[in-house]
Structures are given as C-alpha cells and as structure tokens.
Amino acid sequence: MSGSNPKSFAGPALFSYGFRPFFLAASVFAIAAIVVWMLILDGSVTIAGPFTPTDWHVHEMLFGYASAVIAGFLFTAIPNWTGRMPKRGWPLFLLVSLWIAGRLACAGLLKFGAVAVMVFDTGFLAAVVSMAVVEIVAGRNWRNLMVVVPVLILFGANMLFHVEALIYGSADTGRRLGLAVVIFLITLIGGRIIPSFTRNWLVKRDPAHLPAPASRFDALCLVAGALALLTWVFHPDGGAAGGLLLIAAALHALRLSRWQGLRTAPSPLLLMLHVAYAFVPLGLAASAAASFGLLPAAVGLHLLGIGAIGGMTLAVMMRASLGHTGHALVAGPVLTAAASMVFLAALVRACFPDVSFAGMSGVWIAALLWAAGFSLFALRIGPYLARTSRNPT
Known part of the structure; x- marks a missing residue:
C-alpha cells in the first residue's frame, strides 16, 4: 500500500x-x-x-x-x-x-x-x-x-x-479491570488474527482441514468472557465469578481447538500464537478455582499476565516486526527460544513460586526467564526496528 x-x-x-x-x-x-x-x-x-x-x-x-x-x-x-x-x-x-x-x-x-x-x-x-x-x-x-x-x-x-x-x-479493582480489559483485547484481536494467519499458512500446505470461520460461537465466547471478567473485577470471590469464569474457560478452550493449532507445529512463529491463547482458558480456569478458594489468586493472575498477555504480545511483536521490515515470517531458533522462555516463566511463576533451584526461588527463576526471553527478542528484532526496512510494507 x-x-x-x-x-x-x-x-x-x-x-x-x-x-x-x-x-x-x-x-x-x-x-x-x-x-x-x-x-x-x-x-x-x-x-x-x-x-x-x-x-x-x-x-x-x-x-x-x-x-x-x-x-x-x-x-x-x-x-x-x-x-x-x-x-x-x-x-x-x-x-x-x-x-x-x-x-x-x-x-x-x-x-x-x-x-x-x-x-x-x-x-x-x-x-x-x-x-x-x-x-x-x-x-x-x-x-x-x-x-x-x-x-x-x-x-x-x-x-x-x-x-x-x-x-x-x-488499587485492587483497578488492577483487575486493567487485566480484564487486556485479556478481552487478546480474545478479540486474537480471534481475528490467529485463525486468519493459520488459514493462510495451511492453504499453502494442506487445506484439508482449515480453521473454523468466524461465527456466532465466537461472539458467544467474547460475550461470555466479558461477562465473566466483569463479574470477577467487582466480585472476585464466590460462586458467581467462579461459575462464569469456568464457563468462559471452557468456551475459549473449545474456540481455540477449532483453529487447528496442532497442525502449525512446523511453524513456531504461528504455533506460539496458539500457545499464548491457550493461557487464556488456563488462566480463567485457575482464577475460577481461586474464586472458590481452591487455589491462590496469584496462580490465575500470572497464567493470564505472563502466559496470555506476555506470550501473545511477544508473538504479535515478532510477527509484525518481521513482516513489516521485509524479513521472512520465520521465528528461527532465537525467537523460538524467546517465546519458550516466556511461556515457561508463566508456568514456573504460577505453579512453582516457592520451589528452590540453585539457591533461587521459583519467582526469581520466572523473572530471569521473562527477562531472558525479552532480551533475545530485543537483540534479534531491535536492529530491524531501528533501521530502514529491506522491503517495507
């Protein structure tokens, strides 16, 4: 253009x-x-x-x-x-x-x-x-x-x-509202770009089974997610939030399964979008468990904050930066490692915060994994962002 x-x-x-x-x-x-x-x-x-x-x-x-x-x-x-x-x-x-x-x-x-x-x-x-x-x-x-x-x-x-x-x-309510809005944005924009990118990639390779087209089911997922998150923002504890979060988690897990994510394994740049989205239902389910008093609230918060938000934003930045600076849409080992570190950081921080390894707590390990992942991104993609594109779009 x-x-x-x-x-x-x-x-x-x-x-x-x-x-x-x-x-x-x-x-x-x-x-x-x-x-x-x-x-x-x-x-x-x-x-x-x-x-x-x-x-x-x-x-x-x-x-x-x-x-x-x-x-x-x-x-x-x-x-x-x-x-x-x-x-x-x-x-x-x-x-x-x-x-x-x-x-x-x-x-x-x-x-x-x-x-x-x-x-x-x-x-x-x-x-x-x-x-x-x-x-x-x-x-x-x-x-x-x-x-x-x-x-x-x-x-x-x-x-x-x-x-x-x-x-x-x-700022308890402000924290939850901010997180809820960013998660909703991920479900809104992710629901556009993930099946679209996946369809375009599969059409060139094996078009037998393509992602399901957008339908009323996707609208239902967005509405259910918004309602669950809004209830959680103002009433995080109890059956209302927990039940709605569980329903939203199930719907978004089903939505993700319709996008043929497993078939994108040969393309890490595409697969990481699916993995990042998977942290949405995972985090919603963990937050539901927290509403019922079955898990610490930090578990769901970090699955959503690190895995869904950190993972999705990193994957989107990679793809957009590569594409708009004229580079092939291929993650390569460095960017694949970067995304893997962020996903691992989410799991470590959510599931093993108190585990000690080599004298470091799980919280410190998760922080180092996060920092290492974004460092790899900055070192690999930073030069592309700061100089003239080879083939700008």
Whole structure:
C-alpha cells in the first residue's frame, strides 16, 4: 500500500511506523521493569512514586508494557485498515515521549504529586484513543472502531487505578479491570488474527482441514468472557465469578481447538500464537478455582499476565516486526527460544513460586526467564526496528 510506505519518510527509520519505537521500547521496558521489581522484592531498591510496590509492578506491566504494545499494534494496523498514511515523525516521537514520561513519573523519578503523575500517565492512552478514532473515522473504517472501545475502557481502568491508589492506598479493582480489559483485547484481536494467519499458512500446505470461520460461537465466547471478567473485577470471590469464569474457560478452550493449532507445529512463529491463547482458558480456569478458594489468586493472575498477555504480545511483536521490515515470517531458533522462555516463566511463576533451584526461588527463576526471553527478542528484532526496512510494507 503506497500510502503506508516508509520510504516516503525522510526522518529516522525508528519513527517511520508505529510498531518500531513502541515494540522496541516495550521489549526493553519489559526487561527493566521485571528486574527492578525483583530488586524491590529483595529490598535492594525502593521507589518513591504514588503506588505501593505491588501496585507499581502490576500497573507498569499493564499500563506501561502492554499499553505500549497496544499502541504499536494500533498505529501499524490502522493504516492498513484505512489506507491513510501512518503516524510518523514528530507526532510519533511526542507520543513515545509521553509514554516514557508516564513511566518515569510512576516510578517517582519525576518530582510530581500524585495528581500530576495521573495526568501524565493516563494522558498517553487518552492520546492513543483520540488519534486512533480520528484516523479510523477519517478513513470511514467504521467496523474497526470496535477495537478502540476496549482501549478506551483501558484508559478508564488506568484512571480508576490512580484514583483508588490516591484514596485508598491500593488499587485492587483497578488492577483487575486493567487485566480484564487486556485479556478481552487478546480474545478479540486474537480471534481475528490467529485463525486468519493459520488459514493462510495451511492453504499453502494442506487445506484439508482449515480453521473454523468466524461465527456466532465466537461472539458467544467474547460475550461470555466479558461477562465473566466483569463479574470477577467487582466480585472476585464466590460462586458467581467462579461459575462464569469456568464457563468462559471452557468456551475459549473449545474456540481455540477449532483453529487447528496442532497442525502449525512446523511453524513456531504461528504455533506460539496458539500457545499464548491457550493461557487464556488456563488462566480463567485457575482464577475460577481461586474464586472458590481452591487455589491462590496469584496462580490465575500470572497464567493470564505472563502466559496470555506476555506470550501473545511477544508473538504479535515478532510477527509484525518481521513482516513489516521485509524479513521472512520465520521465528528461527532465537525467537523460538524467546517465546519458550516466556511461556515457561508463566508456568514456573504460577505453579512453582516457592520451589528452590540453585539457591533461587521459583519467582526469581520466572523473572530471569521473562527477562531472558525479552532480551533475545530485543537483540534479534531491535536492529530491524531501528533501521530502514529491506522491503517495507
């Protein structure tokens, strides 16, 4: 599409397309934030921002890391949806700068009060939503306005997080709402791209059994998931949340089984999308068990947070970065190892947090696996993001 060709942009390649700065910044931040968190847990580091240490950790994974990936995805997908020029140059630089300012403010590195921190931090998602709506409306791409609605709710969740922390000292509801919105986005966008990519790949190899086309069943899965997550946000304990989460888990597991994921084993870049989505029903089921008092809440939270969110965002960043910089859609050993480490980090953190190995707890092992996975991504993909594409699209 000529309108989105970065060759017409004379500025730095890093700011020629939305995925470039945001995917690079997100991957580096994913490493730094988890290292700082582990040092906080060890008592080696303290932060002076408006949040408790646990709130800071959750906030920065959801509204720092995940929001950057969402912005990168949106400002890469929207030009394809609308046929309009991508956001680039100074507007993109200023948006990235606003995201960085939010990270510094939340860590207490900018000497702002709690209200000023909230303005800087929530301003990023407000800008993302505003810019996305303007582009989609200008391109008359009404269908994809639906994707912006969860991002708008994520902005509201961030506002709630700050207000709760300011008034009550902790942001319990804001944490759950933020996580719920990102998980819903994964089920919404994942339900579009995973069967589509799988179908395109299988058609070239063995079209006998293709992913089931989108149907009312997919809509049922989204509605059931949204209802379960919303109930869990406001009433996490008890039979209502537990029952709805179990139903949603079963539906999303069945939905995933219709996408022919096992047949994608020869393509790790494609298979990792299916594996990441599998953590959605797994995490929902574990959260249901927690609602009934059968498991610690941390089990479901980390299956969803590390496995589903971390795994899916990493897989999407890999595929988009390779494709939009003119490289073959092949993970290779380095990127396959990166995704495997993140998936393993989710299982270790959720299932074996207290197990000691070589003098390290399961929590530390999971953190190191996460950091190693994103380090491999940054080292492998970072140079592609910072330089001119070989065959840009």
